[in-house]
Amino acid sequence: MATAPKLEVGVDYKEKYGFFFPEDYVFKAKRGLNEEVVKEISHMKGEPEWMTKFRLRSLEIFRKKPMPTWGADLSRIDFENIFYYLKPAQQQSKSWDELPPEIKETYDRPGVPEAERKFLAGVSAQYESEVVYHSLQEKLQKQGVIFLDTDSALRQHPDLFKEYFGTVIPPADNKFSALNSAVWSGGSFIYVPKGVKVDIPLQAYFRINAENMGQFERTLIICDEDSFVHYIEGCTAPIYTTDSLHSAVVEIIVKKNARCRYTTIQNWSTNVYNLVTKRAMAYADATMEWVDGNLGSQITMKYPSVYLMEPGAKGDVLSVAFAGNGQHQDAGGKMIHVAPNTTSTITSKSISKAGGRTSYRGHVKIYPGANNCKSFVKCDALLLDDESRSDTYPYNDVDAENVTLGHEATVSKVSDEQLFYLMSRGIPRAEAETMIVNGFIEPFTKELPLEYAVELNRLIQLEMEGSVG
């Protein structure tokens, strides 16, 4: 059987995705990070004083914190060579038609799922650092649901905002949450009132499209008691020659008996450092589900976590990572059992190809007194060739009694037998390999809305193309 030649993932990204459009920014901050830049961002946005102070304090924390060295290699990030704020249009557009044509065109390119068009009225789409297009469906408004870009939410709902902002992930949590807290811009803000179930997924489509720019969106979701919301974010990004940084913070509060699902499909270009902090607090009988798919990027470090704060809380992480040549996907999840009778599962699926590297990194912590907890971790890795690599770093701290903790890990290769079987039915090798990979992540895909499942399978297909000779 022919061996797979080395494939350079992303080299033809421009042709494949085709979005590289001239920049036409109204405002472009200088490269680099200092008090002046932070103050300017805050000033440009017309923020209240407390936020300016919060940003400046965060900058200080960021400077003091050392670069984390326990995970992927971050030594090549040059913080002085990054734009921290860009604003593509003077104002947010109110409707799809008002969007500048070249921006609309980028949304057309990679096959923005049909669902997004259908629900455009409910879409918060981010182009560069600012939400460009945003409008709320009337239905949501009637229900009292707030769905805004985070900057607008600060202006329009200052008290609600201040009550929760930064409470789940304080700036001092880690170096990159501090960075985000200093320079954040855009992102989504969602408030779902008591008892309200939002029956359509709220969606955002993110895109970064400027060389050497960072994207620091900040998302805050509050699910009040007995409510439900499904939020979907998806990202694709064009490839550029120099490093790009994406460092988001996502904070979620799920109150008593509420449920929140947060679905991500990210497909950053392969020069992006994707360093994201995602955390949710789940209260009594609440359910938090992270569905997290990571394709693309040069390095991803992302471990969505759930703090199970009160009895009956439930946390789920379902994560998929695909690493091609030169990529390192360091992903996993964290479950922090603070209260008794809480349950959690982490399911991780990773695929490594053409020398790519995936790591599962997970942490299950069960605090003293958090008795009768259950946690189950399952990670499966699929290696497509001998050059690729996969590692597992599970950390478990159990300080309580009567705890059920399970861990299962498998590493497998695309088997010759499976390949032969599919090919013997006339399916070409490359397509057969793609099918096997898509089959491997099917437990993840089936959790996605259909359009996103199709999109993910298509993205996998693009990643797989040309991978075998």
Add this chain to the structure above:
Amino acid sequence: MADFEIKDLHAGVEGRQILKGVSLAIDKGEVHAVMGPNGSGKSTLSHTLMGHPGYTVDSGEVLFKGQNILELEPDERARLGMFLAFQYPVVVPGISMANFLRTALNSKRGYDGKDKSKQVTPKEFRSLLKGELEVLHMDDSFLPRYINDGFSGGEKKRAEILQMAVLKPEIAILDETDSGLDIDSIKFVAEAVNRMRGPELGVLIITHYTRILEFIKPDFVHVLVDGKFVLSGGSEVADRLERTGYSEWGKEETAQHAQPQEVS
């Protein structure tokens, strides 16, 4: 020249030569049976014909439609019109049988994601499946299941024949299709194969036991021992084996199936 011609095939696995000069000519419309005891080279023959990467061809050729198919990839052989019903169908998790069948059918028709006119339409696909499922006594619930995942022995073999029915090959190799089958399943499978018999299909049944030949009557029977055919003839050869087994070639193995069994 026959439609499908194996010429002096020498092939092996893991450095051992197993087939030591096999020649066989199959015309469409004919059903040939290759019978042999354990270790005679039956699996090597089926795997080599379909192009399994673990088997190596030392010499010889296999001609089909003017090509030496030994030079083709397995998928190319399939698209040319060959089919192998596996002795041990492979489990592929996460892919539904429906998706698999549709993808295979599209590939067979030369659909590469571009020319939509070659793509099987949902309606066509449904009606195609409906009739075949009935013959095999299978129902729709089998379509969303993952490829061979959790299938019983009987379901797996029926699924193989279903694939054959959908893909409509010109040369079909049935590799130990009766192994692990209860008598009802054998009947359903045989009925489906018999329905496909006709001037457009040549069949090569590879089997240790005579049982399946009671239901699918072969036109020719060839006995494979130690990598070579030692006897060829009509269906009377199978009757002879039924009585005496492989003893006349020094193999103390019966060709008679002991009892119906279901192995998953």
